[in-house]
Amino acid sequence: MHTSAACSKHFAARVRVSKGTKAVTYEEFNPPHQIAHRKGWLSQHTSNLDGEEGAAKRTLEDVFIRRFMYGTFHGCLATPPVIKRRANILIICAIIIRRIPPFKYHFLATYTETLLSYLYKCPVKLELQTVEHKPVYKYI
């Protein structure tokens, strides 16, 4: 039962334009229909190819890994982590902001790798890149 008219607008993964003070990264700025045009994929594995199995499992693993990364490196992730799978290995690439002293990053990275490798029973590699500030593409 509707009490008002339907609003046919797309809201998925889009940053709405504001007064010019909002800093957005390249990733955030390009909406989802630009994937495969101006954007790449954040998650790379073979399960979505024709005749391959395990797509749902990989997706579920990705969801958990993203939440895990968001929580472990809280406030430090500049961009959503890119998850790549190469045969058995799980590679998580992330760009992090230098908010905490480096030795803490060493601990967090090794902690992530060990915990996730025990969880998913496969080698997990973390490839981190640090930046001073979030890489801003535009102010909208």
Place this chain on the structure above:
Amino acid sequence: RCNSSVNLKIPNFLHLTPPAIKKHCAALKQFCTKWPEELDTDEKCEVHFPIEVQISDYISAGPSIRNPKSRVVTLNIRLSSLNLDDHARKKLIWLVGHRYCKQTDILTIKTDRCPLRKQNYDYTFYLLTVLYHESWKVEPWEASKSREDMEIYKWDGSPSEATLNEIMVNIRQAEHKPAPTVDELRTSEEIKSYSESVEMLKNVGETDQNMHNYKEAVLRLFRLQHAA
């Protein structure tokens, strides 16, 4: 600038470049034996190794190396390399149905009903053995093979022959001439060419050449001249 799209998202296939593959091959070479020099042509390979078995391995990105598609086993063999007499060959072809290709004379047996590849492999060879032995056996009910069961159309003894003979007799009767003898009908050139054209049509199919030959044979049979 640390743009994740540029730095992180590009999947690289550098592990599949020709120099990398060359290194892999070089490393594996020490475990391989040399190809026998005597087997330098495909024909020689087929003479010595008539059976071809195809199996497939699958790799994907994920923690498991198992793929259910890898249990499929396909066996190819040319029937000419099997010791079959005429009856056995016909029976084997009838038994296997769509698994036999007439153009290449190759029998293909594909198994995937067992969960493991080894089981499917053994089952494939078991099937081949059973087919071979069964095709050599002559069962008592095979004696009741009728014209409908024949693989090739033979004009001798067919309803077409009976009808034609009747027509020939009627023609002679209409011309007030004595009825043709059995020998006359069998050795007549026109009837022979007609029987050959009918057999071609039934066995090979309706091609332009076959239809033309049939037309010529019928016209010749009834001594009619075709329009120039």
